[in-house]
Amino acid sequence: MLRWALIFFVISIVAGFFGFSGVSVATARIAKILFVVALILLLVTLVMALIAGQAVF
Numbered sequence: 001m002l003r004w005a006l007i008f009f010v011i012s013i014v015a016g017f018f019g020f021s022g023v024s025v026a027t028a029r030i031a032k033i034l035f036v037v038a039l040i041l042l043l044v045t046l047v048m049a050l051i052a053g054q055a056v057f
Helices: 002-017 021-052
Strands: none
């Protein structure tokens, strides 16, 4: 999921560089959403690992 966030971030920067502001804003918003979702999933996984008493990684 972080890979997709990074891909959308790079697309956003390239689109902004070439003047496609609408595309840049849309892809930046998608990248932010994907990053937040990945962060939430990481935190949930860590909390579940602490509750179970085992390392998931």
